Amino acid sequence: MKHSYFASQEHHSSDVMLPLDEVLQNIAFNEAGLIPVIAQDVHSQEVLMLAWMNRHALELTLATKKMTYWSRSRQAIWKKGETSGNWQHVVSMSLDCDGDTLLCRVEQTGAACHTGRHHCFYLSINPDDNKVCVQKPWANHLSFHLLLR
Amino acid sequence: MKHSYFASQEHHSSDVMLPLDEVLQNIAFNEAGLIPVIAQDVHSQEVLMLAWMNRHALELTLATKKMTYWSRSRQAIWKKGETSGNWQHVVSMSLDCDGDTLLCRVEQTGAACHTGRHHCFYLSINPDDNKVCVQKPWANHLSFHLLLR
Numbered sequence: 001m002k003h004s005y006f007a008s009q010e011h012h013s014s015d016v017m018l019p020l021d022e023v024l025q026n027i028a029f030n031e032a033g034l035i036p037v038i039a040q041d042v043h044s045q046e047v048l049m050l051a052w053m054n055r056h057a058l059e060l061t062l063a064t065k066k067m068t069y070w071s072r073s074r075q076a077i078w079k080k081g082e083t084s085g086n087w088q089h090v091v092s093m094s095l096d097c098d099g100d101t102l103l104c105r106v107e108q109t110g111a112a113c114h115t116g117r118h119h120c121f122y123l124s125i126n127p128d129d130n131k132v133c134v135q136k137p138w139a140n141h142l143s144f145h146l147l148l149r
Numbered sequence: 150m151k152h153s154y155f156a157s158q159e160h161h162s163s164d165v166m167l168p169l170d171e172v173l174q175n176i177a178f179n180e181a182g183l184i185p186v187i188a189q190d191v192h193s194q195e196v197l198m199l200a201w202m203n204r205h206a207l208e209l210t211l212a213t214k215k216m217t218y219w220s221r222s223r224q225a226i227w228k229k230g231e232t233s234g235n236w237q238h239v240v241s242m243s244l245d246c247d248g249d250t251l252l253c254r255v256e257q258t259g260a261a262c263h264t265g266r267h268h269c270f271y272l273s274i275n276p277d278d279n280k281v282c283v284q285k286p287w288a289n290h291l292s293f294h295l296l297l298r
Binding site for chain 2: 006009010012013014017018019020021023036038040045047049050062063065090092093094095096097098099101103113114115117120121122123124125126127129130131132133134135136
């Protein structure tokens with residue numbers, strides 16, 4: 001992990017930009033060459049999903065402004081939305097202090113989750129009664145739309 | 150990975166709770182026994198950080214309602230806030246469809262990031278000019294407070 005590069009940038013002036021190439025070269029990809037990527041809905045602020053990118057997927061995402069992951073199960077580039085039509089259009093991207101996690105704020109077309117739910121985090125843990133609730137498909141998305149009325 | 154358990158729960162009724170123990174036993178910890186955990190500010194909705202938990206850290210988090218991670222660099226339990234005072238009080242927890250990522254919405258005391266910034270994602274990537282901006286400490290938190298005025 002190349003944390004020392006990012007540690008040295010903690011106090012870097014916000015008026016002097018870093019070259020993107022330099023930053024990309026120092027990203028702390030894990031031993032499989034991957035970095036976890038959080039996709040957040042830019043409108044509802046909901047965290048939609050977490051998936052993984054390798055350097056190539058990240059470069060494709062930067063070039064196309066469409067979220068492109070590395071599928072660990074299929075071991076292949078995964079252009080999110082290519083088969084479902086549920087694209088994620090990139091609005092902003094940021095790296096964390098250790099350079100080992102990427103946060104992308106996106107415009108989500110349709111559902112982010114393969115189950116049809118707007119986001120993937122539908123298993124709600126209740127530690128007080130040691131139970132887990134499986135939220136209904138679309139319940140969370142409907143509540144978001146109701147809030148906007 | 151135990152994705153088949155979570156795949157079989159996709160259509161589970163939201164009226165019939167799952168036992169927490171059963172769910173915990175099926176979490177898809179990685180080969181190092183860890184799961185990525187996203188901490189989101191329950192008030193501002195900002196994604197604060199991503200860190201990792203093993204089964205023991207997750208059980209401590211459930212028991213204490215304070216975010217407790219596994220420090221990969223120190224190879225030790227990391228009670229967030231124990232040295233800094235910047236605790237993360239758990240408000241809600243949810244697992245994703247694959248059972249391999251945890252999302253926790255928290256009340257953040259002080260700064261989540263060790264740099265003093267409210268969150269860790271302060272390196273903003275601008276793909277249009279191939280530059281990265283290092284956001285100033287507290288700039289993001291101040292802007293949040295200004296929005297609330």
